[in-house]
Amino acid sequence: MKNVSTIHNCYGCGVCAVSCGKKIINIRLNEDGFYAPYIDEPEKCMECGICLDVCAFNHKERALKPEEVQIKSWAAWSNDEAVRRKCSSGGIGFEIGKQLIEQGFRAVGCRYDINEQRAEHYIATTVEEFVQSIGSKYIQSYTEEAFKLIKRKGQKYLIIGTPCQIDSFRRMIRKFRCEENFILMDFYCHCVPSMLAWKAYIKMLEPKIGEVTYASWRNKFEYGWHDSWLMGVDGVNTSIPVDWRESYDLLLREKKTFIQSRMSQGDLFYRLFLGDICLGPQCENSCKYKYDQSSADIRIGDLWGEIYKNDDEGVSALVAFTEKGRQIVEGLKSVTLVEHPFEVVAEGQMKKNAEAKSMKSVIMILLRNGFSLNGISFKVVIFIQKVISKIARII
Numbered sequence: 001m002k003n004v005s006t007i008h009n010c011y012g013c014g015v016c017a018v019s020c021g022k023k024i025i026n027i028r029l030n031e032d033g034f035y036a037p038y039i040d041e042p043e044k045c046m047e048c049g050i051c052l053d054v055c056a057f058n059h060k061e062r063a064l065k066p067e068e069v070q071i072k073s074w075a076a077w078s079n080d081e082a083v084r085r086k087c088s089s090g091g092i093g094f095e096i097g098k099q100l101i102e103q104g105f106r107a108v109g110c111r112y113d114i115n116e117q118r119a120e121h122y123i124a125t126t127v128e129e130f131v132q133s134i135g136s137k138y139i140q141s142y143t144e145e146a147f148k149l150i151k152r153k154g155q156k157y158l159i160i161g162t163p164c165q166i167d168s169f170r171r172m173i174r175k176f177r178c179e180e181n182f183i184l185m186d187f188y189c190h191c192v193p194s195m196l197a198w199k200a201y202i203k204m205l206e207p208k209i210g211e212v213t214y215a216s217w218r219n220k221f222e223y224g225w226h227d228s229w230l231m232g233v234d235g236v237n238t239s240i241p242v243d244w245r246e247s248y249d250l251l252l253r254e255k256k257t258f259i260q261s262r263m264s265q266g267d268l269f270y271r272l273f274l275g276d277i278c279l280g281p282q283c284e285n286s287c288k289y290k291y292d293q294s295s296a297d298i299r300i301g302d303l304w305g306e307i308y309k310n311d312d313e314g315v316s317a318l319v320a321f322t323e324k325g326r327q328i329v330e331g332l333k334s335v336t337l338v339e340h341p342f343e344v345v346a347e348g349q350m351k352k353n354a355e356a357k358s359m360k361s362v363i364m365i366l367l368r369n370g371f372s373l374n375g376i377s378f379k380v381v382i383f384i385q386k387v388i389s390k391i392a393r394i395i
Helices: 015-017 080-085 092-102 126-131 144-148 164-174 197-207 248-253 268-273 281-288 323-330 358-367 374-394
Strands: 025-029 035-039 071-078 106-113 118-124 157-160 181-189 213-217 230-235 298-302 314-321 335-339
Touching: 015 144, 015 164, 035 213, 071 092, 071 323, 092 106, 092 126, 092 157, 092 181, 092 298, 092 314, 092 323, 106 126, 118 144, 126 157, 126 335, 144 374, 181 323, 197 213, 197 230, 197 268, 248 335, 268 374, 298 323, 298 358, 314 323
Parallel strands: 106 157, 157 181, 181 298
Antiparallel strands: 025 035, 071 314, 071 335, 106 118, 213 230, 298 314
């Protein structure tokens, strides 16, 4: 049939479900823990092909044409010390969203849902609501419910997502001729790990801390930005719940969470994720958004490299890919912008896809079968992968 049922191991962006006029496409996790589209009532499909038109995975080229790209790049950070301290790097993404909300936009960002134990997109209409989007989330985001609430006309939005989510979203708003109502912002993306890995990690922690109430993937409070690979995870036994109705000042300045685990680079979840042992095949085989490739108006990320190597407060990489993006950036207040060539701003960012490691198939079997991350099986497999990687580097 002429629909996404013919597509497998896609980006799981959810835009096809939003675009379907019959509302018969649903997004849910597949057996390997990655979001994928499912058509539950295929007999209702009219084979209009819209779901394929808006699918970034279904196209070799990006939605943003080369002639539309006008790259300008900066090092950037918030002038508010509390914002800069709370965010993963320089806080520039939060400042962009904050200023646009104050101008009447709605911001569609990503937060951690403690009830579903997942990252999910949501719509923020106030700065207080947008605070929930602060921080990195190194798991795939569920988008369908939030994206379906977006009005294509009569309201302006900032949409924040992974490069593949943004590419599909660009295709959709062009298809429905409402592009002028949207500002699109993506970020430098490593890849996404299987949600099975995150669920196994949560299952490992809960006997110690209780049901998880908060997760922070990049916690720089203790050791600073350059050594911020710390998991900050709170549970019902360790934390005071956050009331998101509180004022912006209280949310940013009161240290109510970030109490528990403080696990280092040796942490098991990071070994699986950054070790490229449980990444999605769509990321390994089909990512076309590395380095200077994007369909967004604006891209953000960490600015690694020589120039800011001694700055432990956090510095954001900030790139405008379009004229619209440049105007937004240059109109920002309460931030510091230092213009640099793109090569400086993108220093340290991936230029090609991650590749599947030799032990990935074994890891995925263990995850599918519910093996504990603390168990001997995982420890042996991760040790073997570590040895193989060291030998490969020597050779």
